[in-house]
Amino acid sequence: MTESAEKKKRNKGKKHISKHVLKAREAKEEAKKEAPQKAPSKTKKPKAVVKDPSEAMDYLKQWKHDKGAWKFNKNTQSWIIRHMYDAEKLDKAAFSLVTEYLQGLQGGTAKTWVVADATKRALRYKEYEKSQGTGGDGDSKDAEKKGTDNATKDETEDRIRWKKLSDHDKRKEYKRARKVLEVLKE
Structure with missing residues (x-):
């Protein structure tokens, strides 16, 4: 067998890759090397949403004075329960409404x-x-x-x-x- 026949036999299963594809792969690998390495996170952290305390106060006032228009909001209730001890976020008036609200708390x-x-x-x-x-x-x-x-x-x-x-x-x-x-x- 000639040398060119042997090459053809060895390359028979391989596919030809275009030059532009090879260049794109090289550019991608170089970009990876230049970019700073950061540890991959297993789970994405949800962005922390900062609730305005006045929103919680409005929720409680509406619950107290206008039950017809009031609508239960689990996120707001959770925020209130989490922050009810913080006097900066819920003042004395808001806390008195929270205590009334807690009396009717549903769910064991x-x-x-x-x-x-x-x-x-x-x-x-x-x-x-x-x-x-x-x-x-x-x-x-x-x-x-x-x-x-x-x-x-x-x-x-x-x-x-x-x-x-x-x-x-x-x-x-x-x-x-x-x-x-x-x-x-x-």
Whole structure:
């Protein structure tokens, strides 16, 4: 066999690739090399939506005064429940509407979660109060160690937020938690 016949035999199964395709592939590989490498994320994070506290206040006012036009909104309800202890986001007037709203809260799971959260906040303040009374530095080391291993991201963020609160704001959160417990236990 001649040399050209051998080449034809070896290349028989291969397809011809156009020059423009080869150039495009090379350009793509060079672009990959030049671009900064970032770790691929397994899941896409949803963009955090920042709700305006006045929207929640309007929702509560409409629930209280105009039930005919009021329409249930799960996202707004979740936001209210998540932020009801924050005096900056929900003032005193809004919180009094929240307590009325919670009395009519539907769904056993939602009520259970709200009671558990309020209980956790009230107990956390009591532990903090004890550590302050015994000459502690304000951080209960034992309480901090309790859930660090299995803590979720939300719990960790909550601990960080709690440490940043002033004594006055910690007390406000405690009072609100007690009020929520009082309302839901009735």
